[in-house]
Amino acid sequence: MKYEKLVDRFIGYAKINTRSNEASKTVPSDPKEVAFLKKLSEELTQIGLSDVRTMPDGYVFAKLPASKGKETVTPIGFISHVDTADFNSENIQPQIHENYDGQSAIKLSDSVSLDPAVFPNLHNYKGHTLITTDGTTLLGADDKAGVAEIITAMSYLLDHPEMLHGEIEIAFGPDEEIGIGADHFDTKNFGAKFAYTVDGAIKGELQWATFSASAATIKAKGTQVHPSSGYGKLINPIVAIIDAFNLLPNERPENTRGDEGYYYLLDLNGDGDSAEAHLIIRDFKRDGLKQRKQILADAVKQVNAQYSHPVLDLNQYDQYYNMADVLKDHLESVKLAEAAYKELGITPNEAPVRGGTDGSKITFLGMPTPNIFTGAENLHGPYEFASVQDMELAVDVVLKIIALQSK
Ligand SMILES: [Zn+2]
Numbered sequence: 080m081k082y083e084k085l086v087d088r089f090i091g092y093a094k095i096n097t098r099s100n101e102a103s104k105t106v107p108s109d110p111k112e113v114a115f116l117k118k119l120s121e122e123l124t125q126i127g128l129s130d131v132r133t134m135p136d137g138y139v140f141a142k143l144p145a146s147k148g149k150e151t152v153t154p155i156g157f158i159s160h161v162d163t164a165d166f167n168s169e170n171i172q173p174q175i176h177e178n179y180d181g182q183s184a185i186k187l188s189d190s191v192s193l194d195p196a197v198f199p200n201l202h203n204y205k206g207h208t209l210i211t212t213d214g215t216t217l218l219g220a221d222d223k224a225g226v227a228e229i230i231t232a233m234s235y236l237l238d239h240p241e242m243l244h245g246e247i248e249i250a251f252g253p254d255e256e257i258g259i260g261a262d263h264f265d266t267k268n269f270g271a272k273f274a275y276t277v278d279g280a281i282k283g284e285l286q287w288a289t290f291s292a293s294a295a296t297i298k299a300k301g302t303q304v305h306p307s308s309g310y311g312k313l314i315n316p317i318v319a320i321i322d323a324f325n326l327l328p329n330e331r332p333e334n335t336r337g338d339e340g341y342y343y344l345l346d347l348n349g350d351g352d353s354a355e356a357h358l359i360i361r362d363f364k365r366d367g368l369k370q371r372k373q374i375l376a377d378a379v380k381q382v383n384a385q386y387s388h389p390v391l392d393l394n395q396y397d398q399y400y401n402m403a404d405v406l407k408d409h410l411e412s413v414k415l416a417e418a419a420y421k422e423l424g425i426t427p428n429e430a431p432v433r434g435g436t437d438g439s440k441i442t443f444l445g446m447p448t449p450n451i452f453t454g455a456e457n458l459h460g461p462y463e464f465a466s467v468q469d470m471e472l473a474v475d476v477v478l479k480i481i482a483l484q485s486k
Contacts, residue, residue: 152245181205188214
């Protein structure tokens with residue numbers, strides 16, 4: 080195998096439960112993440128990286144100093160997140176399937192199979208070694224694969240001093256899956272001119288356009304009276320929220336794709352006294368997002384106008400913006416990754432992500448940060464899997480980017 084410790088590293092990390100916690104008020108959101116980040120920081124020191132430091136937001140930063148004679152090369156960085164998605168992460172037992180035939184269903188447990196009839200992309204992995212779950216948990220390749228790949232690349236450079244390179248910065252952080260990990264990413268302390276997240280994504284994906292995103296909370300206060308005498312008096316707060324939602328255009332995740340945005344009702348809870356709902360809004364264009372927010376505000380206003388007093392209270396806030404708005408004027412990082420993919424015979428797939436990345440936020444904090452692939456699929460659930468060959472290719476990409484930048 081090309082990178083001896085890559086698979087062991089990945090499996091070792093994957094087995095450690097680092098699920099983040101949306102309900103938490105602490106940073107990082109869960110002590111399991113803090114413990115894992117501490118373990119990583121020890122490993123970074125142990126393989127020989129410098130300036131290993133833990134930032135107030137939980138991020139662990141480290142540096143690979145420039146080779147002699149390459150001190151003037153502009154520093155670049157690589158970033159992954161350590162938390163895993165909101166799905167069972169207890170007792171993760173990665174399973175290795177060597178030389179997959181690209182045709183058969185892979186049995187994960189008695190009741191769960193990874194079947195090409197359901198996941199036709201499996202046909203792309205003929206001859207690959209696949210790492211899967213045992214059907215009861217997620218795998219956490221999102222983003223332990225990225226963590227293992229970055230550390231393996233750094234370790235490779237430390238073992239091969241003949242490969243000259245400029246200064247490299249690396250970062251591992253918490254809470255990407257709950258959307259807040261990179262909120263306060265300290266780009267100044269990090270010290271790279273631009274960086275790459277190595278996160279999720281299938282071989283070839285090179286992502287530098289994302290949604291622009293906002294979230295909304297609607298609170299409703301009802302007037303509870305016995306339904307027998309409810310005429311003209313009873314106000315049902317749950318129905319008021321549903322009425323507002325039904326005034327929105329019928330653009331939902333289940334009936335939009337490509338470059339179309341949407342409104343997504345995440346939850347609605349309540350009783351006769353009060354109710355609360357959470358929505359998210361997505362659009363690739365910033366003014367599109369603005370318009371959608373206005374449409375939601377108008378819908379709430381229209382419902383409120385049906386009552387003698389406002390029943391609905393709307394609070395909207397922006398979550399992240401399409402990083403292409405910035406990157407289109409700073410394409411250096413994208414061009415460098417494209418060149419690396421091409422030298423390795425990988426066709427770049429630059430389709431916009433129908434989501435966000437840590438890089439969306441970090442880019443707006445002043446450091447352009449597109450995303451490169453890790454070689455994993457079906458993220459966030461029991462069907463998640465990683466290809467060892469594609470993970471090796473991801474390490475190749477990291478090393479090639481560094482080599483081209485250091486020429
Ligand atoms: Zn991820």
